[in-house]
Amino acid sequence: MAWLTKSRFLSGLQCHKRLWFDIHQPIEDSAEPNIQILQGKAFDEVVQGLQPGVVISRERGMPAAIAETKRVLAKGSRAASTLYQPAFRAGNLAVIADVLRRAGAQFELVEVKATTQVKETHLPDAAFQALVLQRAKIPVGRVFIGHVNNEFVLRRAGDFEGLLVEADITESVRGYLAEAAARTLEFQEVMASDRMPSIVVGPHCLSPYECPFLARCTAGQETPEYPVDVLPRGGKTVATLLADGYRDLRDVPAKRLTDEMHRRVFDATCSGLAFFDLAATTELRRLTYPFAYLDFETISFSVPEVIGTRPYEQLPFQWSVHVEYAAAEIRHAEYLAIESFGDFDPLARSLIGALPTAGPIFAYNASFEEQVLLRLAELLPGQAAALRGIAGRLVDLLPVARAAYYHRDMRGSWSIKSVVPTIAPELNYEKLDEVQDGDSAQLAFLGLRSRNMKPERAQALRNALLLYCRHDTWAMVVLRRFLCGEAEANLKEFQC
Template sequence: LMVRETRELLAAGARVPIFEATFEHDGILVRVDVLIPDGEGWRVVEVKASTSVKDYHVLDCAIQDWVLRHEGIKVTSVLLAHINNQFVYPGGGDYSGLLVEEDMTSAIRSVEPRVEDLIAKARAAVSGPEPNVAVGTHCNKPYDCQFVNHCWPMDAEYPVIGLRGSKKKLGEYVAAGYRDIRDVRDEAITAATQRRIHRVTCEGEPEILDGARDALAALAYPRSFLDFETIGPAIPIWPGTQPYKSVPVQWSCHIDDGTGDGSVGSLRHEEFLDLSGKAPMRELAEALIAGLGDSGPVLTYTSYEQGVINCLIELFPDLEGPLHNIIGRLFDLYPVVKENYYHPAMLGSWSIKAVVPTIAPELDYADLDGINEGTAASNGFLEAIDPGTDLVRKAELEEQLLRYCRFDTEAMVAIVNFFTN
């Protein structure tokens, strides 16, 4: 349908920009992001969400150029437009400067012989039997392959991919016939982290060292457990923000003043979430400063929260003092957990989502309805502030966002209690 519509537009003599112009030649279908009249010919503009030109963009553009020219379209130039990550949105809908255009014409014409070879290989892959290609680093370059779970052996109790580390090395294990972590010979593993994963998995029991208990028991009160949720859209929403730069929009904090038994139910809970659509960062920062007070450790899981607070300092220099006070009190649980704990079910990951189900089975992110991970939270926030979202859906998203962020801080409380009780 789109091919026919494009042909009809061109046949009618259209000399206006055409978005998603679609062409097909010899079974190869391409969609041009923008086709712009240029003298007696057409300028092709391919738009990418990346912040620079990548090697694989050259062949991408070259295939489009090849199809169009074989279909009789006079292509005067091929440009690649990508995000300018130095762009600062001034507001008022002024996005001039958001995209940078790079002329790819010479580069793509120089690789034209490779295009037909690539097309021939693609045809062979589609029409022939399943390709017999060993797994390895190429499974994730330039993108994660959609067939990773098909090609990598995932049917074992502890799949060998759970050793993590170098994909090249993991591919060698698979090529050698190993499917389960426990099958790999001791002498085949050289990296310290992988040896630890292998040893604990073979032993079949979690490793719990005293260092975590000692470090966490020494923390003073009040203890604040903090988690942020952020968005980083390619197209900034609020003045002063940049493409892809993380902007905090929500936080949750459980506060243990030391007077209770340390359970989540005995802790005070503070949170912030504004779904009005207006820039929330100032109110978020002020609420954070008020909620965390000026004393006691602020526990996080990874150093991400420090980066978020630094972002707030950049946005609001007048709040630098109290925000720096919070940074000075940050205590990262991640290195403490990684150094002192491993459970075979974590499959080589010390992410909070991998750790918590092994120490508090009742806290499993998979059990959360709707939003249960960071990208979903970011997308959920953007959907919630969209004027087109109805009130019922907005209320549903608000409940899910609050629950998910609160779940993260509850998980941190569970981690501390696990090691200290």
């Protein structure tokens, strides 16, 4: 019989069918890296460097790791007082803990999470480990969640003292142990059964994480073209409509929708005619040349790399600027730091030089650009005035687009990736090669920094990053003109 491990226990908590799939019809783990996993690994490595200890290798599989853990613990107090990645088995339950350390005659168990606070989902995770250790006769006195201290500031390279904080969750774990024990019995039955549990997709498929089997469970299902959940901030309205059996927004009686934005989305969806309110663009149309358009790409680290920065700060590595000096005069500038990342001075200097000294600077969801500019101003006192001046000239196109425009193909979203293809189909982000969103931009940046990439591959990735950021500012040029009712025809010759 397969062992009930921590990841399977968590699968079972989300859905019996997910657990059953894990055992009977698993999918291969994706070889693709993912930002959250990389953040977690980096934090784990730092934690292991904070206190000396023995790291139990997972390389030869779980049984070998369990045997190795036993060997180390058998040395008693002569063994290292801290074990990283120790593995335990009790009957059909098995677990790899993050940290186990001696505290007198007992042990302390630390579950390491690269989050900045304890989350509800951490409790069953830690409680399952405590249960397995208890049954494996390991006396656990206290249980902690070790997480990232978001007040930490990197003062010296490699000095991470203070990055880890531990929250004592012993009492909560004790309170959950009986439930965890009952669940292990329930889950072992699911695992042993030949029959797939009959569970239909629902909100549980996305909570607390998106289930990896979602595509399998929805395959062959007829999905409505305009599902009712396209209603923005639909909350209770959507839940009530779904409960009443409505799937496609076009089938909903108009009188069921009272919110003005919901009616707008409903009307545009049913009629196929885009909503456009010229009056909502009045302020935008009053602005005069030159117009600048700014977009940053940023990266954040669970373990800070740049002196003076905190965990998970958004640090810029790239910017793109388009400037419209006149209807027929548009220029582009860009900056990408790979090897020189962390030296923000040239990034800021080149940005200040690329922007006109007056006029609006458009961004989409401008609070993000503002936050990046103001943080740069803190880090670079010599350029603070210029950077704050740029932040003060930002004009956000997002609220204007939200108030003035809706096309049914936006499907309830005003992200620039949803809006722009409805007015300029050639600007569909899916047509971009491998960098199509913020996450893939971060992965491309990290890949380029890894230095073990062939030069041709590195050049292709660099080009993809530049194209993506340029695409964002160009999309804003097209969007502003559209919102202002200006001709778009002469734009094509400027497109980079």
